[in-house]
Amino acid sequence: MQVVEKQYDVVVVGSGGAGTSAAVAARDQGCSVLLVSKDPINCSDSKISEGIVTVRGSETDKDTETELSSNIRIQGDDIGRAEHARAFAEDSQSAYEWMRQQGLKPHFDESGKAKTLGMAMGGHTQSRSIDHANGGLDYAHALRQALTEKQNGHLDYMEDAWFLDLYVQESEQRISVQGGLIYHAADGVLVSVKAQAVVLACGGIGTLYFPHTDTMRGNTGDAYAIAARAGAKLVDMEQIQFIPFAAVNPPSHQGLIVGEPVSAGALGVIRDATGKVILSEIMARTRAECAAAIAQAVEEGRGTDHGGCYLDLTDNIQGASAEPFRYVMKTKAGSLLKVVRASMGSSAARFEVPWEVKPSAHYCMGGIATDENGQVFDANSQPIHGLLAAGQALGGLHGSNRLGSTSLAEAIIFGRRAGYQAAVSAPLNSGSDTNEKSVIEYYLSMLGRDGESYGIDITRALQKACWKFIGPARNEKDMSELKDSISQREQQLDDCHVSSSKYFNQSFIDVVEARNLLQCATFIVQSALSRKRSLGAHFRTDSRPDNLGKRPFSVQCFWESEGQLKIVHEDREASPVGARIKLRMQQGGKILMLKLLRHLPLGLRDKILIKKYAAAAGGLPKENVHEA
Ligand SMILES: Cc1cc2nc3c(=O)[nH]c(=O)nc-3n(C[C@H](O)[C@H](O)[C@H](O)COP(=O)(O)OP(=O)(O)OC[C@H]3O[C@@H](n4cnc5c(N)ncnc54)[C@H](O)[C@@H]3O)c2cc1C
Structure with a gap:
């Protein structure tokens, strides 16, 4: 395969x-930029x-930066970095304003103000989430416009x-990144690109x-x-967010x-397979709490045949508030209901039967690991010159529980910060060679390799094992078993078949991705083994939850030498006790209100709910309102 050379100021992945x-952001600083995407x-x-x-303050001016950053930190059990939460709160409005300038259009109320969902998403103390008529498509079209x-x-x-992979130059004092290698599948070439800075914005690990x-x-x-191979440190890799309510079938x-x-809704509950309520007042819970309740029931043998539980929303349609509830769901969660209808049928989409989830x-x-501008840190918490990260690739913001709707804001906030930082980082060259030659040789040597198995076989086996052992429920024994099996699979990977074809060489891509997945599985399992107690999204069936009074710590990892991952713990400062108590009391208060609501006479309950739904929807059509 031919190697083509290119040069830019900044490469964004x-x-x-x-x-x-x-x-x-880097282009706007006058840089030449290459944006690469698989x-x-x-x-x-x-x-x-x-x-x-x-968007902070989108519903009420009372929504301060302190309140938003405090929500993020405390709901994430304080294991994230305070600097990241602060940066998020500071930039939340300007990032959205920038998206508006690119054409993102919210719904407006009569006064011309952008409308929010009208209710606080799980874990937020304010209603501050803005939706858009065509969901993510609107967001992506605005991005396209910006480009x-x-x-x-x-x-x-x-x-x-x-x-x-990145081109890295190492001296005694520091690591510096000077570009990297790209497989351009459509052109059938390897592109060797030199740059003063690289921004990694490759999303997450769901696959x-x-x-x-x-x-x-x-x-x-x-x-x-890629970052870890270049010497970067990773943080909190055990914290994988499992959204609690996903389809199980077909x-x-x-x-x-x-x-x-x-x-x-106000009256939704989660039931196990026997019909017993395992969590109520769902609306006031975080994603982590709901996912843990389901994982626990399944682990204890009380799950459905598909390994799930039931999200039962039927109580929401018992009285005169039924139609207003349906209306709010249709207008605010219409795309989710389409999936419900397609996978569970129309009576499920009308909330008449519980959903298996x-x-x-x-x-x-x-x-x-980065600072609040996306500057990546090495194992010693020193900046890796010319390496930045943004969006889901960056760690340290959400801690153990990401609040709904924060990620699309995070992508813009930290993307713009990292792009600017990349543009202003002056090239650094200590004169010694980078690893460019060995990186190119490594990938070229794979091509045309004979082998019995394929990268995709390793990926498929790994996916099964990861769901079972480092999925929503975890224990020491299973995770240790997984850790051992990863090393065996890494050895198999070196013997996988890779074709020599230039264009869209899928066997090559499969091996490249399988290697990244195996390394990520190692980061997750070893971090998870080192966090001995359940915390947020990390739910351990063999230990009790972390003690609330304990000092929070972040689990961090980096390659000490080839194949040797080092895990360290870094203490984090806990949010002030007063703020933690206040937030827990607010959440407790919401739970109590929902409990009380459930026990009110139906007529009174309907009156309260209809008012709430009307506020959330910005008014209800006449045909949806009947006397309570
Ligand atoms: C179904 C769903 C609904 C969601 N809804 C919301 C919501 O309403 N609000 C919210 O805040 N969050 C939501 N999220 C989360 C949010 O969408 C993501 O976390 C966020 O979009 C991540 O943005 P990102 O730019 O970091 O990564 P992405 O948007 O995932 O982009 C990653 C990019 O990296 C590229 N890439 C990856 N690896 C490579 C490589 N090696 N070489 C070249 N390119 C590479 C990919 O092709 C892609 O272009 C949702 C997520 C899902 C899955």
């Missing part, structure tokens, strides 16, 4: 919300998302192109759990694996998101 906004440009989780975006606008600088993009995931298949953890719909805690891998809350 990934064309979702984070990558696109990083590329545009999927077609802008096809990403950002595009298939529900398109709901956190194609001509301003300063110069931006090229390359799709069907797999970024493989490790396929088919139990709602993410795009390109989520093979490339950013984490198999082709498995893993697709069908609901959020907030869409359970189970958790599904949705988001990686851990990621590459």
Whole structure:
């Protein structure tokens, strides 16, 4: 395969919300930028998302930066970095304003103000989530607009192109990145690109759990694996967010998101297979709490045949508030209801029967260790010159529980910060050679290799094992078994068949991705083994939850030498006790209100609910309101 050389100021990997906004920010500083994407440009989780975006203060001016950053930190059990939460809160409005300038259009109320969902998504203390008529499509179209606008600088993009590895120069003092190698499948060449900075914005790791995931298949953890191979540190990789309510059947719909805690309505409950309520007041719970309740029931043998439980929304349609409830769901969660109808039938979509659901891998809350501008850190927490990360690739924001609608905002906030930082980072060259030659040789030597098995076989076996052993429920024995089996699979990978074809060489891509997935499985399992107690999304069946009074710590990992992963713990500062108590009391208060509501006489309950639904929907059509 031919190796083509190119040179840019900045290379950005990934064309979702984070990558696109990083590329545009660097271009706007006058840089020449290459945007590389394995999927077609802008096809990403950002595009298939529900398109709901956190915007501080969008409902009330009382929503302060302190309140938003405190929500993120405390709901994430304080294991994230305070600097990241602060940056998120500071930039949340300007990031959305920037998207508006690119053409993103919310729904408006009569005064011309952008409308929110009208209720706080699970774990937020304010209603601050803005939805869009066509969900993620609207968001992605705005990104496309930003890309194609001509301003300063110069931006090229390359799709069907797999970024493989970084070029690294190491001196005694520091690591510096100077570009990397790309497989451009459509052109059938390897592209060796030199740059002063690289931004990794490759999304997450959902494919490790396929088919139990709602993410795009390109989520093979490339950013984490590539950054770690270049000497970066990763944080909190055990914290994989499993969205609690995903379809279980038919198999082709498995893993697709069908609901959020907030869409359970005021009276939704989760039941085990015997019909017993295992969690109520769902609307006031976080994703982690709901997923853990289901995982526990399944683990204890109280799950359905498909390994799930039931999300029962039937109480929401008992009285005069039934039609208003249906109306709110249709207008606010219409795309989710389409999946419900297709997979469970129309009586389920009318909420007349419980939904069979189970958790599904949705988001990686851990990621590459960075500062609040996306500057990547090495094992000693020193900056790796010329390496940045943004979006889901970046770790340290969400801790143990990502709040709904924060990721699309995060992508823009940290994408723009990282793009700017990449543009202003001056080239650093200590004079010694980079590893460019050995990187190119490594990938060229794979081509035309004879072998009995294929990379995809290893991936399929790994996916099964990861769902079972580092999925929503975990224990020491199973995880240790998985850890051993990963090393065996890594050896098998070296013997896999790889064709010598140039164009869209799938066997090559499969081996590249299988290697990244295996390395990510190692990061997750070893981090998970080292966090001995359940915390947030990390639910251990062999230990009790982490003690609330204990000092929070982040689990971090990096390659000490080839094949040797080192795990360290870094203490984090806990949020002030007062703030933690206040937030828990607010959540407790909401739970209590929902409990009380359930026990009110039907007529009174309906009156309260109809008022709430009307507020959420910004008014109800006359035909949906009947006397309570
Ligand atoms: C079904 C669903 C609904 C969601 N709804 C919401 C929501 O309403 N609100 C919210 O806040 N969040 C939501 N999320 C989460 C959110 O969509 C994602 O976390 C967010 O879009 C991530 O943005 P990103 O730019 O980091 O990555 P992505 O948007 O996933 O983009 C990653 C990019 O990297 C590319 N890539 C990966 N590896 C390589 C490589 N090696 N070489 C080249 N390119 C590479 C991919 O092709 C892609 O272009 C949802 C997620 C899903 C799956």
